Amino acid sequence: MRKILIIGAMLAALPAIAQNAKTPFTAVEQLSPEKTVRHVTGQELEATMKKGMTPGAFYSQILLSKHDGYQIINTIRDKDGQAEVHADWNDNLFVQEGEANFVTGGTQVDAKETAPGEKRGTSIKGGATVTMRAGDYFFVPAGTPHQMLVPAGKRVRFIAFKTHK
16 A cells, blocks of 8 residues: 655745745655555646645655665756755756756855755856756766756756665
C-alpha cells in the first residue's frame, strides 16, 4: 500500500519563520518499499503537484525515491530558486515542461549553510546562463553553484535524479 505523507501543512508556516519570511513550499513524500513494481500515473503526479502550488508557494515537489546513493524528485516551480551548492550530490535534471533560465558556475552570493553539505545563497555572480526547455537534460556535478530563474508568468517542471558523488 502506497503511503503519502503530506508535509506541506507543517512546512507552509516554518519556512517563513526559519528563512526570514521567504515564500513557503510544499513537499510530498510518495515513498514505499521498493521491492515490487510501483506505478504512479502522470495525472496523479500532476494533480499532487498542482495542489502544492498554493498562492505564494515557492515550489511543489514529490519525493519519489530516496536511498543512500540516490534520490528522485519531481518538482514544479513558477518562482526563482535560490543559488545552491551540494557538496556531496550530483544533480541530473530532466526538464518535462515549461521554461526557465539556468545559471551554473561562478560564485554564490550571501551563501549560508542550510544543512550539512548544503549551501544556499541569494544569487550567482559570474555564472553561465542557459535556457532550460522541455526535453532538455542538465548534469550539475557536486560542488557546482546553480540556480533556476523562472521568468514572470512561466513555470518549469523537472525531474531531479540526485546521485551521491
